[in-house]
Amino acid sequence: MPSESSAASEQTSEEPLGAPERPLSGPQWLHPLSPIFDLLSHVRSLIVPILLAAFGAARDEIVWQLIAAAFLVMGLFFQLIHYFTFRFWLTESDLVSRQGLVFHKTRTIPLNKIQNIDVVQNVLHRMFGVAEGRIETASGTEVEAVLRVLSVAKLERLREAVAQRNASRQRPARAAPAAMLESVASPGETIAPGRENESSTGWSIPQPVELLRISPAQLSAAGLANNRGLVLVGVVIGGLYQFDVLRQPWIKFIWDFLPTHDHSMAASLRFLVGLAALVVLLRVLSVAWYVTRFYDYRLVLDGDDLRVSCGLITRVNTTIPRRRVQFVSIQQNWLMRYFHQVAIRVETAGGAAVSEENAHSTLLRKWFIPVLPNSDVARIVNVLRPGTEFDVASFDWQPVSARTRARLMRLAVVYSMVGLGVLAFLCWQWGTWWPMAGVAMIAPYLLWLADKKSRSLSLARTDWGVVYRSGVWLRKTSLTFFDRIQVVTWQESPFDRRWQMAGIAIDTAGSGPADHSIDVHYLDASVARREFEAIQSATAARRLQWA
Amino acid sequence: MTELPNEPIEAIAKESETVAPSGAALPPVESDPPATPPPPTTPMPPAVEAPAAHASDEWAGFYSLDPRCIPMDRWVGLVGSPFLSALVVSVLLAVGEWWLKWGWPWVAYAALYIAVFGAMVWFSLMWPVWEFRRSRWRCDGVALEIHRGIWWRRRISVPLSRIQHVDVSQGPWQRRYGLAKFTVYTAGSHHSSVDLNNVAWETAHWLRDRLMVEREVIDAV
Numbered sequence: 001m002p003s004e005s006s007a008a009s010e011q012t013s014e015e016p017l018g019a020p021e022r023p024l025s026g027p028q029w030l031h032p033l034s035p036i037f038d039l040l041s042h043v044r045s046l047i048v049p050i051l052l053a054a055f056g057a058a059r060d061e062i063v064w065q066l067i068a069a070a071f072l073v074m075g076l077f078f079q080l081i082h083y084f085t086f087r088f089w090l091t092e093s094d095l096v097s098r099q100g101l102v103f104h105k106t107r108t109i110p111l112n113k114i115q116n117i118d119v120v121q122n123v124l125h126r127m128f129g130v131a132e133g134r135i136e137t138a139s140g141t142e143v144e145a146v147l148r149v150l151s152v153a154k155l156e157r158l159r160e161a162v163a164q165r166n167a168s169r170q171r172p173a174r175a176a177p178a179a180m181l182e183s184v185a186s187p188g189e190t191i192a193p194g195r196e197n198e199s200s201t202g203w204s205i206p207q208p209v210e211l212l213r214i215s216p217a218q219l220s221a222a223g224l225a226n227n228r229g230l231v232l233v234g235v236v237i238g239g240l241y242q243f244d245v246l247r248q249p250w251i252k253f254i255w256d257f258l259p260t261h262d263h264s265m266a267a268s269l270r271f272l273v274g275l276a277a278l279v280v281l282l283r284v285l286s287v288a289w290y291v292t293r294f295y296d297y298r299l300v301l302d303g304d305d306l307r308v309s310c311g312l313i314t315r316v317n318t319t320i321p322r323r324r325v326q327f328v329s330i331q332q333n334w335l336m337r338y339f340h341q342v343a344i345r346v347e348t349a350g351g352a353a354v355s356e357e358n359a360h361s362t363l364l365r366k367w368f369i370p371v372l373p374n375s376d377v378a379r380i381v382n383v384l385r386p387g388t389e390f391d392v393a394s395f396d397w398q399p400v401s402a403r404t405r406a407r408l409m410r411l412a413v414v415y416s417m418v419g420l421g422v423l424a425f426l427c428w429q430w431g432t433w434w435p436m437a438g439v440a441m442i443a444p445y446l447l448w449l450a451d452k453k454s455r456s457l458s459l460a461r462t463d464w465g466v467v468y469r470s471g472v473w474l475r476k477t478s479l480t481f482f483d484r485i486q487v488v489t490w491q492e493s494p495f496d497r498r499w500q501m502a503g504i505a506i507d508t509a510g511s512g513p514a515d516h517s518i519d520v521h522y523l524d525a526s527v528a529r530r531e532f533e534a535i536q537s538a539t540a541a542r543r544l545q546w547a
Numbered sequence: 548m549t550e551l552p553n554e555p556i557e558a559i560a561k562e563s564e565t566v567a568p569s570g571a572a573l574p575p576v577e578s579d580p581p582a583t584p585p586p587p588t589t590p591m592p593p594a595v596e597a598p599a600a601h602a603s604d605e606w607a608g609f610y611s612l613d614p615r616c617i618p619m620d621r622w623v624g625l626v627g628s629p630f631l632s633a634l635v636v637s638v639l640l641a642v643g644e645w646w647l648k649w650g651w652p653w654v655a656y657a658a659l660y661i662a663v664f665g666a667m668v669w670f671s672l673m674w675p676v677w678e679f680r681r682s683r684w685r686c687d688g689v690a691l692e693i694h695r696g697i698w699w700r701r702r703i704s705v706p707l708s709r710i711q712h713v714d715v716s717q718g719p720w721q722r723r724y725g726l727a728k729f730t731v732y733t734a735g736s737h738h739s740s741v742d743l744n745n746v747a748w749e750t751a752h753w754l755r756d757r758l759m760v761e762r763e764v765i766d767a768v
Binding site: 104106493 | 689690692698699701702703705708709711712715716717719732733739740741
């Protein structure tokens with residue numbers, strides 16, 4: 001397996017290299033051994049020929065080995081094409097690569113967007129004095145350019161040239177996390193907003209501040225309000241099947257509670273009591289889950305890092321650099337509303353760092369703050385992003401179109417009719433009609449839900465970003481900041497057109513853990529247009545604050 | 548290979564707008580990359596006039612795709628449609644005869660094939676025109692904005708400072724017609740890459756150079 005030695009590209013080269021005028025400015029080839037290493041790197045795609053060859057060897061049939069050889073030759077052929085068509089070169093500002101025989105592709109990577117040039121060198125690489133270079137920017141998940149393989153000397157020249165050019169532009173790659181960590185202590189260059197607050201004291205490193213501590217009582221309340229018990233029920237059911245307990249005699253005791261064979265009043269009552277007991281049990285399990293998972297939860301602000309630690313059995317510690325927060329989601333289900341609690345989820349920019357993080361810290365984005373009193377939300381948001389006035393009442397909420405209610409209700413009616421039709425057909429087949437009563441009850445619920453949903457959706461644009469809230473049972477209020485927005489989209493479906501509506505979606509990095517995104521439908525067409533343009537220009541007016 | 552009759556395309560181009568740079572001759576395919584990218588030599592025409600069919604302010608300042616994409620997409624569709632309709636009909640035949648035992652005569656399947664083929668040919672001829680009419684793009688100093696979609700319409704706006712890197716790519720059909728695909732990459736999740744397909748090859752390079760210049764300006768701020 002390759003032993004990776006990664007190094008950030010922005011090593012500060014001490015001496016201003018009086019290097020050749022423009023090294024690597026002409027078209028560069030890969031190392032002649034590249035096709036071999038390319039082939040080796042695609043070992044997985046070689047499984048088929050290897051299996052075929054083994055199969056042929058076992059059965060002593062030459063034809064399988066021929067097929068395997070054909071696969072190999074084809075693979076090598078494509079790698080050769082790649083080798084003979086791939087070129088890269090440096091310009092004043094960019095790294096350009098060009099490849100393809102039939103489908104051409106020219107990729108231009110601005111040097112100052114390059115976060116990292118990873119050098120991968122395993123034993124085989126070392127034997128031939130070559131290495132694999134992986135050039136990473138902040139985009140997406142894949143590596144932007146893989147130089148497989150270059151001679152070590154050339155790769156070193158490339159890295160030097162990139163570093164030198166970036167340095168000569170007096171602009172060290174801002175994006176690199178490593179560089180950022182160092183700059184926390186230096187108050188001179190304020191990059192992340194609000195850094196001034198901490199660094200105004202000069203060179204002294206700010207003391208860690210405890211922001212939040214959650215008591216077991218609060219956790220219990222959260223457990224009662226959330227249905228995490230079902231998670232444990234899944235485990236229990238799995239166990240039941242595992243040990244074949246369904247045949248055990250005590251199962252019959254539970255079975256007797258089900259009013260399938262006994263229609264007496266007492267049996268029904270017993271069934272209801274059993275159901276209530278089950279609900280209580282689930283909630284107790286949920287409390288147990290919350291308390292063990294988040295016992296002694298602490299949120300500490302240490303410099304620019306948010307440190308979370310919690311857990312009774314497994315103690316989890318994780319660090320979230322504040323400047324990497326892209327998206328904050330405040331979520332509250334209908335029971336939490338009675339307890340005046342919310343939960344907060346965050347999404348952070350990953351980039352190259354994501355793969356190094358373990359499952360725990362990923363989980364703690366989803367459960368960043370498992371439970372928080374309503375009154376503390378503004379304070380926490382202001383810590384997550386200094387200078388953010390998060391006062392829901394003061395926002396200029398833009399509700400969705402007034403016709404949304406009619407549209408959603410019509411949709412509910414359509415769903416009910418379709419459901420009713422299908423069910424009527426099934427009932428006709430079964431020869432029983434009582435399931436129809438269930439639908440007669442669901443239809444009003446759908447209408448009620450449509451009404452509630454149409455009122456729950458609204459969008460607010462503030463001077464720092466965008467806030468969106470949605471949800472009936474589970475209310476989600478999410479916010480992001482103009483300097484975190486990557487792409488703004490306006491969208492209009494044929495149905496939207498009929499109702500003179502349109503939608504807006506906002507894309508940020510690292511989306512996922514919050515389970516919510518700013519994707520607003522049912523806006524009045526004119527409002528959608530206006531907001532799209534306003535968000536677009538506000539976004540473009542701010543530099544990307546990346547990590 | 549013969550060209551499709553040119554009237555409809557000419558008509559569209561004439562009727563609607565001046566088109567961003569109308570590379571008359573096929574551009575030479577770059578055999579070896581130059582040491583430095585060519586300066587943005589292709590000046591963009593002034594803002595295109597809005598086509599009569601649409602609200603005038605909606606398209607102000609936007610460019611359309613290169614109209615050569617219409618014959619190209621038509622050819623691709625025409626070449627593909629006999630095979631695709633054969634596939635559709637053979638699936639139907641397999642399901643109908645082996646599974647459902649319809650017992651249709653072969654003439655029915657022949658007629659079906661002709662009908663499906665005809666529909667596909669019609670779509671191959673019409674779709675590129677619709678797509679051409681509904682696609683616009685703009686690159687001012689602020690963002691790259693792309694409008695597209697016939698039924699589900701979208702405007703995608705990528706602020707220039709959010710662009711991480713760009714691709715210019717070109718397939719064999721596009722090469723023949725002097726077209727290219729321009730792709731920008733961002734750090735976003737759903738739109739980590741945004742395509743602008745079927746612009747003139749020169750336009751794609753013009754865009755690339757322009758975005759790089761704009762980026763310099765933005766970053767220097």
